[in-house]
Amino acid sequence: xxxxxxxxxxxxxxxxxxxxxxxxxxxxxxxxxxxxxxxxxxxxxxxxxxxxxxxxxxxxxxxxxxxxxxxxxxxxxxxxxxxxxxxxxxxxxxxxxxxxxxxxxxxxxxxxxxxxxxxxxxxxxxxxxxxxxxxxxxxxxxxxxxxxxxxxxxxxxxxxxxxxxxxxxxxxxxxxxxxxxxxxxxxxxxxxxxxxxx
Numbered sequence: 001x002x003x004x005x006x007x008x009x010x011x012x013x014x015x016x017x018x019x020x021x022x023x024x025x026x027x028x029x030x031x032x033x034x035x036x037x038x039x040x041x042x043x044x045x046x047x048x049x050x051x052x053x054x055x056x057x058x059x060x061x062x063x064x065x066x067x068x069x070x071x072x073x074x075x076x077x078x079x080x081x082x083x084x085x086x087x088x089x090x091x092x093x094x095x096x097x098x099x100x101x102x103x104x105x106x107x108x109x110x111x112x113x114x115x116x117x118x119x120x121x122x123x124x125x126x127x128x129x130x131x132x133x134x135x136x137x138x139x140x141x142x143x144x145x146x147x148x149x150x151x152x153x154x155x156x157x158x159x160x161x162x163x164x165x166x167x168x169x170x171x172x173x174x175x176x177x178x179x180x181x182x183x184x185x186x187x188x189x190x191x192x193x194x195x196x197x198x
C-alpha cells in the first residue's frame with residue numbers, strides 16, 4: 001500500500017507541474033489530484049474538480065463523494081473508505097474571464113494522469129459520474145461508437161480486461177428525473193452498488 005501511496009504522490013507532483021493546457025495552467029490556483037484508498041475497490045470519476053476543491057487544498061475525492069452520499073448512502077457508512085475519487089481534468093477549466101467547459105484536447109491531455117491513477121489503484125469498478133465523464137471514458141477505453149450509444153440512465157456495465165466500467169448519472173441528472181423514474185433509478189443503483197462491494 002505504501003508503494004501505491006508513494007506513486008500517487010509522485011503523480012500528483014507531475015500534475016502540479018503540467019502546463020500542457022496553457023490557458024488553464026495560467027489561470028489555475030493548483031492542480032487537484034484524486035484521493036481515497038490507494039487500492040480502491042471502486043473509483044469514482046467526475047469531469048473536473050470544482051473551484052471549491054481547488055481552494056480547499058484537498059484531493060478532488062472528498063467533494064465528489066460528499067455529493068454522492070444522498071444517492072449512495074453506503075458511502076456515508078464506511079464504504080467510502082474502499083473508494084478512490086478523481087476527475088478527468090486535474091485543473092478547474094477556466095479562462096481569464098470565467099469558468100468554462102473543457103475542450104476535447106484538454107480532456108485528452110489529462111487522460112494519461114487518469115490512466116496512471118487507475119493502474120496504481122487497481123480498482124475492480126470505475127464509475128464515471130455524469131454524462132460528459134462517461135462519454136469521454138467509454139470512448140477512450142472502448143470505442144467512440146460505443147460512447148455514442150451510451151444512455152445516461154441505463155446503468156450498463158462495460159467489461160474491460162482489468163476492471164468494469166459502470167457509468168452513473170450525476171446528482172444534477174438524477175434530480176432532473178420525475179419521482180418514479182428517480183426511485184426506479186436509485187433502486188437499480190443501490191442493487192448495483194451491492195455488487196460492486198459498497
